[in-house]
Amino acid sequence: xxxxxxxxxxxxxxxxxxxxxxxxxxxxxxxxxxxxxxxxxxxxxxxxxxxxxxxxxxxxxxxxxxxxxxxxxxxxxxxxxxxxxxxxxxxxxxxxxxxxxxxxxxxxxxxxxxxxxxxxxxxxxxxxxxxxxxxxxxxxxxxxxxxxxxxxxxxxxxxxxxxxxxxxxxxxxxxxxxxxxxxxxxxxxxxxxxxxxxxxxxxxxxxxxxxxxxxxxxxxxxxxxxxxxxxxxxxxxxxxxxxxxxxxxxxxxxxxxxxxxxxxxxxxxxxxxxxxxxxxxxxxxxxxxxxxxxxxxxxxxxxxxxxxxxxxxxxxxxxxxxxxxxxxxxxxxxxxxxxxxxxxxxxxxxxxxxxxxxxxxxxxxxxxxxxxxx
Amino acid sequence: xxxxxxxxxxxxxxxxxxxxxxxxxxxxxxxxxxxxxxxxxxxxxxxxxxxxxxxxxxxxxxxxxxxxxxxxxxxxxxxxxxxxxxxxxxxxxxxxxxxxxxxxxxxxxxxxxxxxxxxxxxxxxxxxxxxxxxxxxxxxxxxxxxxxxxxxxxxxxxxxxxxxxxxxxxxxxxxxxxxxxxxxxxxxxxxxxxxxxxxxxxxxxxxxxxxxxxxxxxxxxxxxxxxxxxxxxxxxxxxxxxxxxxxxxxxxxxxxxxxxxxxxxxxxxxxxxxxxxxxxxxxxxxxxxxxxxxxxxxxxxxxxxxxxxxxxxxxxxxxxxxxxxxxxxxxxxxxxxxxxxxxxxxxxxxxxxxxxxxxxxxxxxxxxxxxxxxxxxxxxxxxxxxxxxxxxxxxxxxxxxxxxxxxxxxxxxxxxxxxxxxxxxxxxxxxxxxxxxxxxxxxxxxxxxxxxxxxxxxxxxxxxxxxxxxxxxxxxxxxxxxxxxxxxxxxxxxxxxxxxxxxxxxxxxxxxxxx
Numbered sequence: 001x002x003x004x005x006x007x008x009x010x011x012x013x014x015x016x017x018x019x020x021x022x023x024x025x026x027x028x029x030x031x032x033x034x035x036x037x038x039x040x041x042x043x044x045x046x047x048x049x050x051x052x053x054x055x056x057x058x059x060x061x062x063x064x065x066x067x068x069x070x071x072x073x074x075x076x077x078x079x080x081x082x083x084x085x086x087x088x089x090x091x092x093x094x095x096x097x098x099x100x101x102x103x104x105x106x107x108x109x110x111x112x113x114x115x116x117x118x119x120x121x122x123x124x125x126x127x128x129x130x131x132x133x134x135x136x137x138x139x140x141x142x143x144x145x146x147x148x149x150x151x152x153x154x155x156x157x158x159x160x161x162x163x164x165x166x167x168x169x170x171x172x173x174x175x176x177x178x179x180x181x182x183x184x185x186x187x188x189x190x191x192x193x194x195x196x197x198x199x200x201x202x203x204x205x206x207x208x209x210x211x212x213x214x215x216x217x218x219x220x221x222x223x224x225x226x227x228x229x230x231x232x233x234x235x236x237x238x239x240x241x242x243x244x245x246x247x248x249x250x251x252x253x254x255x256x257x258x259x260x261x262x263x264x265x266x267x268x269x270x271x272x273x274x275x276x277x278x279x280x281x282x283x284x285x286x287x288x289x290x291x292x293x294x295x296x297x298x299x300x301x302x303x304x305x306x307x308x309x310x311x312x313x314x315x316x317x318x319x320x321x322x323x324x325x326x327x328x329x330x331x332x333x334x335x336x337x338x339x340x341x342x343x344x345x346x347x348x349x350x351x352x353x354x355x356x357x358x359x360x361x362x363x364x365x366x367x368x369x370x371x372x373x374x
Numbered sequence: 375x376x377x378x379x380x381x382x383x384x385x386x387x388x389x390x391x392x393x394x395x396x397x398x399x400x401x402x403x404x405x406x407x408x409x410x411x412x413x414x415x416x417x418x419x420x421x422x423x424x425x426x427x428x429x430x431x432x433x434x435x436x437x438x439x440x441x442x443x444x445x446x447x448x449x450x451x452x453x454x455x456x457x458x459x460x461x462x463x464x465x466x467x468x469x470x471x472x473x474x475x476x477x478x479x480x481x482x483x484x485x486x487x488x489x490x491x492x493x494x495x496x497x498x499x500x501x502x503x504x505x506x507x508x509x510x511x512x513x514x515x516x517x518x519x520x521x522x523x524x525x526x527x528x529x530x531x532x533x534x535x536x537x538x539x540x541x542x543x544x545x546x547x548x549x550x551x552x553x554x555x556x557x558x559x560x561x562x563x564x565x566x567x568x569x570x571x572x573x574x575x576x577x578x579x580x581x582x583x584x585x586x587x588x589x590x591x592x593x594x595x596x597x598x599x600x601x602x603x604x605x606x607x608x609x610x611x612x613x614x615x616x617x618x619x620x621x622x623x624x625x626x627x628x629x630x631x632x633x634x635x636x637x638x639x640x641x642x643x644x645x646x647x648x649x650x651x652x653x654x655x656x657x658x659x660x661x662x663x664x665x666x667x668x669x670x671x672x673x674x675x676x677x678x679x680x681x682x683x684x685x686x687x688x689x690x691x692x693x694x695x696x697x698x699x700x701x702x703x704x705x706x707x708x709x710x711x712x713x714x715x716x717x718x719x720x721x722x723x724x725x726x727x728x729x730x731x732x733x734x735x736x737x738x739x740x741x742x743x744x745x746x747x748x749x750x751x752x753x754x755x756x757x758x759x760x761x762x763x764x765x766x767x768x769x770x771x772x773x774x775x776x777x778x779x780x781x782x783x784x785x786x787x788x789x790x791x792x793x794x795x796x797x798x799x800x801x802x803x804x805x806x807x808x809x810x811x812x813x814x815x816x817x818x819x820x821x822x823x824x825x826x827x828x829x830x831x832x833x834x835x836x837x838x839x840x841x842x843x844x845x846x847x848x849x850x851x852x853x854x855x856x857x858x859x860x861x862x863x864x865x866x867x868x869x870x871x872x873x874x875x876x877x878x879x880x881x882x883x884x885x886x887x888x889x
Contacts, residue, residue, distance in 0.1 A: 008766075213742070213744075214741055214742050214744075215740055215741055215742060216731045216732055216737050216740055216741070216742060217740065218742070219724075219727060219731045219742055220731060222720075223717060223728060223731075226717040226718075226719060226720060227713070227716075227717055227718070229713040229714050230713065230714055230715065230716060230717055230728065232676055232696070232714075233674065233676060233696065233706065233708055233714040233715070233729065234696075234697075234700075234728045234729035234730075234731070235675075235695065235696040235697025235698075235699075235700050235701075235729060235731075235732075236696075236697070237695060237696075237697075344719065344768065344770060344771075347767060347768060347770075347771045348770065348771040350763075350771075351762065351763055351767050351771035351772065352771075354763035
């Protein structure tokens with residue numbers, strides 16, 4: 001049995017390793033093509049990863065990437081493509097900020113209230129796409145893309161001074177939240193503070209694994225993703241499953257902006273990070289929808305983000321990191337599919353070979369059993 | 375004079391030898407049957423002859439001349455044509471368009487092509503009309519179009535892959551008449567089948583393949599089906615016959631006036647009523663596409679009836695969800711196990727959970743219990759003789775027969791009261807087939823009610839206690855399996871006979887006209 005377990009680990013690691021190697025090589029080629037040293041930028045970025053203040057930045061950034069990628073991944077696990085994580089987390093962060101400005105409860109109630117606001121906002125927004133899909137057959141891809149754009153418009157509206165907006169210089173903000181809703185950071189001394197909600201990200205990762213792998217609901221969800229027809233025949237109500245998965249995905253997405261909102265900015269303004277939802281798609285892909293894989297991928301992405309500004313000081317363009325992210329996503333898609341097919345075929349061959357050799361589970365009279373089926 | 379000679383053909387796929395030292399000699403102007411059970415290597419051999427795969431060893435000679443094919447185009451150029459089991463026709467094009475598609479250079483696409491088609495059709499008695507839309511044609515007519523397509527491209531040797539699998543007995547006879555025309559014109563036919571009666575009636579020579587190699591040849595006039603079967607499986611052929619009746623008077627499943635309509639309003643199922651008692655196997659015979667799939671969907675709850683009721687024992691289950699039905703004792707062996715019965719890329723133990731995720735031992739409350747599920751998977755693998763090196767391999771790595779045994783084991787493990795068995799032994803080797811029949815029989819003895827749908831009439835007649843015939847969404851006829859022949863059943867399947875079918879000792883049934 002051990003052989004097949006080792007096999008699975010090999011397959012799980014082969015995809016990302018190949019993808020990363022290809023991406024590094026291609027990035028180096030891009031550098032050579034533009035007449036630059038193909039090695040030094042990477043050396044500089046690796047060096048950055050050694051500094052503790054950069055490490056804190058990386059962890060903080062990764063926590064948001066991680067939550068966004070989990071939101072994408074839970075959709076992927078059942079073949080739903082929630083492209084709308086971006087709109088969902090921004091709208092959710094905005095609503096949480098507004099509630100945080102206008103409500104002032106004790107911290108033990110305030111923080112859960114803000115989390116709940118974000119979850120419900122995100123779930124509501126993705127739920128629209130879910131309802132459209134199950135009632136009208138609208139592709140969730142199209143619906144969520146549209147909803148992203150609508151979210152931007154809604155946020156713009158909410159920012160108006162006579163709605164919930166507060167102008168600070170040229171910046172649109174929601175005003176500063178009451179400090180009962182602030183989540184204290186974890187002090188790392190001179191290196192800075194790690195967001196308190198990094199812990200939330202870790203808990204969500206654990207919860208994601210437990211729900212998917214250890215609950216009936218998770219099994220139904222994975223079955224729906226693996227084969228819609230087989231899941232339906234097994235008793236999963238496909239429509240309800242689509243809606244549930246969309247709601248969970250959106251609810252998770254709603255939390256993606258909160259580490260920075262509750263841990264640092266305390267207001268939703270024009271400076272609030274955007275695009276985390278889209279990056280989450282690439283990170284979920286690279287992480288193969290597994291909570292551990294996504295953690296590595298989120299850290300990798302955050303590293304590329306936070307280590308690349310240093311390049312500007314050495315005559316390189318920091319956009320190399322963006323190129324690299326793009327190349328990783330491209331190679332990931334290709335290499336995973338190739339590795340998956342290769343692995344499947346390899347296993348079929350091995351099973352054939354093992355059966356031919358008479359290694360049949362539970363057969364005490366191996367020698368007399370023949371291999372009938374093939 | 376030999377048309378085709380294959381000598382010493384060996385084809386290895388990594389880890390598996392699909393063909394080993396195969397010899398096959400097809401004489402000109404004959405029908406040569408290639409028989410063997412599923413998975414014996416017939417398809418691989420024909421793919422080699424048709425240029426879809428290259429042999430690792432061995433030689434192919436056409437008309438005495440050694441050749442090497444690297445694509446089907448090469449094979450076609452040497453006069454080899456293949457009629458696939460699954461038709462490759464475009465429904466929304468006419469017969470003419472289908473035939474010329476891809477061979478426009480031969481006779482153009484207009485009058486010349488039409489004349490050629492008519493000429494071929496008349497010469498071989500194929501009765502193909504070039505201007506009909508393919509979607510208007512029945513299965514048998516489509517098959518004749520496929521044959522004509524191959525002849526149009528100049529084939530002198532035709533490979534027919536399981537051509538009778540989709541035909542009712544009367545259509546089979548008509549096909550065999552066509553084949554005799556072909557050979558009287560000097561063409562050769564390689565006929566792949568595992569139906570022994572047919573093989574013996576149509577073939578001039580027989581080559582038997584077992585476990586990837588040729589185990590012998592036979593002359594039909596001097597061979598009995600039993601001898602042939604023993605060559606094929608290397609042992610005695612199992613029979614589906616059930617010994618004694620176990621039918622009780624306790625109804626388990628009662629369906630009344632079930633109706634299911636397509637979105638356009640056309641009835642897919644209409645006025646379907648039947649009762650299955652504990653210990654009874656009800657067989658549904660019918661040409662595929664007459665409502666069997668819809669009936670199964672309605673019973674398992676994938677589609678909900680437009681009107682009518684379904685009762686399980688004393689409870690009306692018409693409005694129940696699929697999950698509730700399964701929890702309450704409806705077992706399901708689906709027609710298409712890859713689409714409805716398995717998660718191909720998931721390990722066997724997860725496939726053991728599929729369909730029973732809410733039940734013990736798979737779950738405790740809302741939590742999965744992987745340990746217990748794995749333990750139980752091991753038990754199923756051993757009890758139901760699923761040949762696998764372990765329970766962590768993916769379902770896709772098992773052969774069809776072993777996949778099916780896993781499904782049967784899974785469904786039986788939950789002690790169903792009512793089992794839907796749709797084509798339970800389709801694409802399954804003989805050994806697994808016998809095992810599956812045994813399991814169904816055993817469960818029936820313990821009071822299981824079974825709905826059996828099958829295209830294999832011998833299986834239907836042998837296993838069923840009661841037979842009903844479905845035609846165009848209605849149950850049009852019933853028959854006593856102890857007294858009916860496949861031919862009589864086949865005639866009812868074409869809609870020609872209704873009511874209670876009586877076996878007629880001397881005469882052929884009057885309605886017996888091949889369409």
